[in-house]
Amino acid sequence: MKISALRLFNVKRFAGRGIAIEGIGDGVNVLCAVNEFGKSTSFEALHALFFQPHSGTPGEIQKLRPYSGGSPLVEADIQTAEGRFRLTKQYYGGRSARVTDLATGRLVAQADEAENFIAGLIRGGTAGPAGLLWVRQGVTGLEKRSRSEEDGEKEVRRSLLESVQGEVEAVTGGRRMAEIMAAAQEALSELVTPTGRPRTGGRYAAAIEERDRLEAEEGRLAGEVDALRAALDRRAAAARRLAELDGAEDRRERRQAVETAEAGFDAARAHDGKLKTAEAELKLARERKDAADRDLGAFRTALAKAKELQERLREAERRRAEASGRRRDAAAAIEKAHADAEAAEAGEQAMRGLLARLDAALKAREAAERLAGLKERLSAAEAARRALEEGEARLALVRIPAHAVDELQALEVEIAKLRAVEEAARPSVAISYQGGAAGPVTMDGIPLADGEERGYDGQAELSVPGIGTLTLRSNRPARSDDRIERAEAKRRTLLASMGVDDLAAARERQVRAERIEAELRELRGRLSLLAPEGLARLRESVAALDPAGAELLELKEDPSQVRAALAAAEESRRKAKLALREAEPLRGSADDAFVRAETALASLDAERTQVAALLGPEEARDRRAQAMADALDERGRALAAAEAHAEALRTAAVDPHSAEAALKRARSVEAAAEQEINALRETIAGLNAEIRTRSEEAVEETWRETAEALSAATARVAAFAKEVAVLQRLASALEAARSEARELYLGPVMAELRPLIGLLFDDVSITFDERTLLPQTIRRSGQEEEVDRLSGGMREQLSVLTRLAFARLLARDGRPAPVILDDALVYSDDDRIEKMFDALHRQSRDQQIIVFSCRQRAFQKLGGNVLQMTDWQP
Amino acid sequence: MEVDAPTDERRYRVSDPSGFRADPDRSTVRAGMLRFIHSSDLHLGKRFGNFSGDLPSRLREARHAAIARLAQHAQEQGAATILLAGDTFDTETPAADVRRQALAEMAHHAPIRWVLLPGNHDSLQATQLWATLKAEAPENVALAAEPRPVELAAGAALLPAPCTTRRPGRDLTEWMEGAATPEGAIRIGLAHGAIRSFSEDGVASDVIAPDRARRAGLAYLALGDWHGALEVEPRTRYSGTPEPDRFKHERPGEALLVSIAGPSALPEVTPLPMASFAWRRLDLHLLDGDDPAPALEGLLPEARHRRQTLARVAAAGRSNLAGRAALTAAIERAKPDFAFLELDDTGLATACEAGDLDGIDRAGALREAANALLAEAGDESRSAGxxxxxxxxxxxxxxxxxxxxx
Incomplete structure (x- = not known):
């Protein structure tokens, strides 16, 4: 199809007037006009002509109507394979649609038939895609736009997409495919979520839930049934056991066993009693026999002993006599020793007293001698003491402090020195007499010797004989200090303090004092020799020794003799003592021997008495021994009899313990049986309750019911699972088929698009969105980018190229469709726009392209057939 | 106080704890013919937790209703005794209401006598149950809780082999061979357990000798445990449960009316219809191109019976995607008619044709997805799952x- 002319009247701002675009040819047609010139209005009118039925007044049509109202009229001349036609549509008042054959002027169709004719042009009927391809100002169909803009151009864009979708439908199964898919998906989504899980609240999930619930319930009930059955089994077993135990026969048997055991036990006990008696009797007999045996033996032993004792008694008496003799001898010896010892002792004592007295006398004499010596010393010492005191008194008179003399001496020297100095400074006169000089010259009356130098103070008068008196005046000032006077005063004081006249006297006194001191030292030495511990001590010694009326004993004996006598006496006493000591043990042993002999005798005697008592009178002894032997025989027989009796009983004895054990066992058997019976009855009672409860609940019926319901539910779940699988399989099969179909379909489009894209871009490949059939992503230098993120220019270029590709595809199919671009390249830069122009021209060889644009200058370069708008009246 | 007290021969007849009381008026073998009803595995109190809604309670109620129906049959057929060969109760501890209501119902049909044998589900191990039963049992309910002959009627002795535990681990009927009965008496064995592999719970360790009837001189051995009626040999039969509880057995629940002319006469056995609920396993075999809807419709029972029917449609064979979708839809449509209806299509292989894939899309992504799934479905290198x-x-x-x- 090609459009050769477009005319419109009473559309939008062209109220009451019309415009026409005539002479639209093959290839590129450009309508370049400034804004508000009716360019977009033409585009919209053309769109309405093809896509809006004449009878309706949807939004798009309302927009075509001028503000002043009226009926928009749109007319287009087209050329198809069938011929050239004029399509006319009028909306609102006088609404109509007409198709006229331009060749014949025949009215081909009108009203709905005309609409069908137009629809056939656009959609190409069922035979295949056909129609127009539109790209509108800024509407590339690719980008998202603001809401207000979106609303405004929604209809336009939607219809654009519809036109494209319509072409796809035929290949991809289209609406039927979509409906079948939707039906399958709906059925599937009722059952499962998109991820394939059972949908909550859906029938599948409910079935699963029901199955799970039943499964749990079935399990629980099965458990209960098992419990019930187990309880039944247990009760049956218990009952069986109870029947065994509780039977009358069994009871009787157990009772009988107990009684038998009791009887056995009693018998055993009685027998045991008898045996015990016999044993006791046996024991008694044995004891009696043993006693007789013992008596006889004892009697015989006693006899023998009596004989033996007789012997020993005699011996003991002999020994006692001997011991007694010895004791007497010993006593005598001791007596004598005692007397000797006492005598020696008395002697010694006397000698000792004498010696003591002698010693005392000697000591008294020695003391008296010592006292006399001491007294002598004392008087000497006292004399020395007196002398000492006198000396000290003397010394006190003459003693001069040692440094005072030295000081005095120093002062003397000082004074002499001072005088010498003074002398040296004094004017002096000396005369040397000539021989023959008249008399000596006197000075102040004193002759001056030849060569004598004499000093003077102040003035001196020299009387020179023969001449007169010569006065000498020194005229020197008086001495400035008084050192000499002070030294002399000091010396005077010193001398006065010492009580001497001059230094020599002082020295002399000093010597005297020293002498006295030496004497004193000597005296002190003597005193300390005589009374080293002091005089007082010495006096005390004297006083202590002074015997107050002590008389001196006269010593008649010679002490050494006395001493010798004493030693002799001591010796004799010692000897006496030794003798006594020797004698005493003798007596002790004699005593001991005597005591022993006595004791032995006494004990033997006692023994003999005892034996005699045992044996009885001598004459009866033989008879008695015989009687005892007889008794022994008799008792021996009795013992044998008792033993035989006891043995007999023993052999016949039944062990009472075994009998008791048997009885115990029999009783325990009975008791255990009773206990078990009771326990069983309790168990049964408990089980009865349990079983009754469960039976009344009819748990087994419920279980079977649940099990059946479970199998039904399981089957239902399986059916749902299969249904899900089937639907999923169907959905996937449909999806796969559709994808394949689209790829198949897009193949030629891509083949057409590839060279176009190559004009503009290097190394770009494009993938299409299956839903919109528009570019979705492009791939540049290995990077994949969403078309949404591309620049506006690139998006619109892609959009235009895509439509050109579709158009080319259609054209190649022998069904060319015009491509209409309304200000479709607003974002493109100059360089790209020229390339786009190249692409348009490349396409336009067998394609009609109508370009509306307000960019006059830019589109000058497009070239092609320039269209003009002219006024038009229908 | 104990129900399983030791055997005490003195109590035989005088004061039979099990409730066996000689009743000369009713229990004589009339005209030399012994007639009784043999049933088992009532499983009273079974709760059917695998179903939802009010179905479990309906199924439970149906089990209780079987008592009345048995009694009705006995009355109509002139049978004085109903032998229940074990598993009368589903558990060892049935709820009190289950137990009491069952006993009350049995008592209501006096003088018909009920003989209850402990089975593996309600074995003697459940002493509580049997003690309570003993205490509560009305006069016309006898408990065959001891392995010793008791007089069933004049000239007829019953030899019960009660289950001592859930898994006795031995043939409990062995004692019957040595058991002495009055001369000329008809010996009827009553036992619960598996013969060969006929174990309802899949336990085969304690199988009953298949020729026990012959070896023990039994005129008839009434067995319980296997929920489907089964003739082991002319004198040995499982009655099956009167009210089935699973899809395992094809036959509808029934009870057996047994007539025995004499000790050596072969028993004459008549099945009596019992079940109020039908448990049906419907095999639907489909071939490529078959329209499953009419095929299914032809298989389903007539509309009036559907309310009492639990059905499992086991689809097998091959079907295309459309056929499979149609079958699923048809099942969904029919479901409300039934007490329970489910489709088991694990046996149904799906054949995918180009047309089927065109139904998805002729080309494009959807077709590609379908192709991928188809390839994967037929990829032998992948796991079956x-x-x-x-x-x-x-x-x-x-x-x-x-x-x-x-």
């Missing part, structure tokens, strides 16, 4: 494609 899924997916696609206008 996968192929089945693919097949079902294809059928579903077909279904959707039909629903969506072209």
């Amino acid at each position: 996968e192929r089945e899924i693919a097949r079902a997916a294809l059928a579903r696609l077909f279904f959707y494609a039909q629903a969506v206008a072209p």
Whole structure:
């Protein structure tokens, strides 16, 4: 199809007037006009002509109507394979649609038939895609736009997409495919979520839930049934056991066993009693026999002993006599020793007293001698003491402090020195007499010797004989200090303090004092020799020794003799003592021997008495021994009899313990049986309750019911699972088929698009969105980018190229469709726009392209057939 | 206090705990002919949890109603005794209402005597049940709870082999061979369990000797356990359940009227209709091109009976996608007529034809999807499960494609 002319009247701002675009040819047609010139209005009118039925007044049509109202009229001349036609549509008042054959002027169709004719042009009927391809100002169909803009151009864009979708439908199964898919998906989504899980609240999930619930319930009930059955089994077993135990026969048997055991036990006990008696009797007999045996033996032993004792008694008496003799001898010896010892002792004592007295006398004499010596010393010492005191008194008179003399001496020297100095400074006169000089010259009356130098103070008068008196005046000032006077005063004081006249006297006194001191030292030495511990001590010694009326004993004996006598006496006493000591043990042993002999005798005697008592009178002894032997025989027989009796009983004895054990066992058997019976009855009672409860609940019926319901539910779940699988399989099969179909379909489009894209871009490949059939992503230098993120220019270029590709595809199919671009390249830069122009021209060889644009200058370069708008009246 | 007290011969006849009381007026073998009804496996109280809605209670009620029907047959046929060969109750602990209402119903039909044998479902292990039954049983209900001969009627002795436990593990009828009965008495055996493989629960460890009747000199051995009526040999029969409870057995529920002329005479057995519900397994064999709807309609019972029918249509053979869809639709249509109706199409192979695929789409993506599924369904290298899924997916696609206008 090609459009050769477009005319419109009473559309939008062209109220009451019309415009026409005539002479639209093959290839590129450009309508370049400034804004508000009716360019977009033409585009919209053309769109309405093809896509809006004449009878309706949807939004798009309302927009075509001028503000002043009226009926928009749109007319287009087209050329198809069938011929050239004029399509006319009028909306609102006088609404109509007409198709006229331009060749014949025949009215081909009108009203709905005309609409069908137009629809056939656009959609190409069922035979295949056909129609127009539109790209509108800024509407590339690719980008998202603001809401207000979106609303405004929604209809336009939607219809654009519809036109494209319509072409796809035929290949991809289209609406039927979509409906079948939707039906399958709906059925599937009722059952499962998109991820394939059972949908909550859906029938599948409910079935699963029901199955799970039943499964749990079935399990629980099965458990209960098992419990019930187990309880039944247990009760049956218990009952069986109870029947065994509780039977009358069994009871009787157990009772009988107990009684038998009791009887056995009693018998055993009685027998045991008898045996015990016999044993006791046996024991008694044995004891009696043993006693007789013992008596006889004892009697015989006693006899023998009596004989033996007789012997020993005699011996003991002999020994006692001997011991007694010895004791007497010993006593005598001791007596004598005692007397000797006492005598020696008395002697010694006397000698000792004498010696003591002698010693005392000697000591008294020695003391008296010592006292006399001491007294002598004392008087000497006292004399020395007196002398000492006198000396000290003397010394006190003459003693001069040692440094005072030295000081005095120093002062003397000082004074002499001072005088010498003074002398040296004094004017002096000396005369040397000539021989023959008249008399000596006197000075102040004193002759001056030849060569004598004499000093003077102040003035001196020299009387020179023969001449007169010569006065000498020194005229020197008086001495400035008084050192000499002070030294002399000091010396005077010193001398006065010492009580001497001059230094020599002082020295002399000093010597005297020293002498006295030496004497004193000597005296002190003597005193300390005589009374080293002091005089007082010495006096005390004297006083202590002074015997107050002590008389001196006269010593008649010679002490050494006395001493010798004493030693002799001591010796004799010692000897006496030794003798006594020797004698005493003798007596002790004699005593001991005597005591022993006595004791032995006494004990033997006692023994003999005892034996005699045992044996009885001598004459009866033989008879008695015989009687005892007889008794022994008799008792021996009795013992044998008792033993035989006891043995007999023993052999016949039944062990009472075994009998008791048997009885115990029999009783325990009975008791255990009773206990078990009771326990069983309790168990049964408990089980009865349990079983009754469960039976009344009819748990087994419920279980079977649940099990059946479970199998039904399981089957239902399986059916749902299969249904899900089937639907999923169907959905996937449909999806796969559709994808394949689209790829198949897009193949030629891509083949057409590839060279176009190559004009503009290097190394770009494009993938299409299956839903919109528009570019979705492009791939540049290995990077994949969403078309949404591309620049506006690139998006619109892609959009235009895509439509050109579709158009080319259609054209190649022998069904060319015009491509209409309304200000479709607003974002493109100059360089790209020229390339786009190249692409348009490349396409336009067998394609009609109508370009509306307000960019006059830019589109000058497009070239092609320039269209003009002219006024038009229908 | 115990029901399974030790055997006490003294109690035989004098005060029979099982309720066997000699009743000379009714129990004599009239005209030398012993007549009784043999039934088993009432499974009273079975709850049918695998069904939903009110069907379980209806099925349950039907089981209870079997008692009255048995009694009615006995009355009509002049049978004094009804032998129930085990599994009278479904569980060892039936709910009190089940038990009491059953006993009340039995009591209502006095003087007809009921003899209840413990089966594997209600074995003697359920001492509670049997103790309660003993306590509650009316005069005309006897419990055959002990393996010893009891007088069934004058000149007839019953030799019961009660199940001692759920799985006795031995042939409980063995004792019958050595059991002494009065000279010339007709010996009737009563037992519950499997012969060869006829075990309802698939347990075969404790099988009853198939020639037990001959070996024990029985005129008739009344067996329970197998839910379908079955003649093992002329003297040994399973009565089957009067009211079936599963799709396993083809025969409708029935009871057996047994007439025996003498100790050595062959029993004369007449089946009596019993079931109120029919459990039908309907085999529908389809061939390519068959229209399943009329085939199914021909198979289904007449409309009036459907309410009392539980049916499982087992489809087999081959069908195309359209045929399968039609069959499913037909089943769905018929469902409300029935107590229960389900389709088991596991045996039905689906043949896909070009026409079927054209029904989806002649070309394009939908056709491609259909082709892929068809290929997968026929791909022998895939598991049967996968192929089945693919097949079902294809059928579903077909279904959707039909629903969506072209």
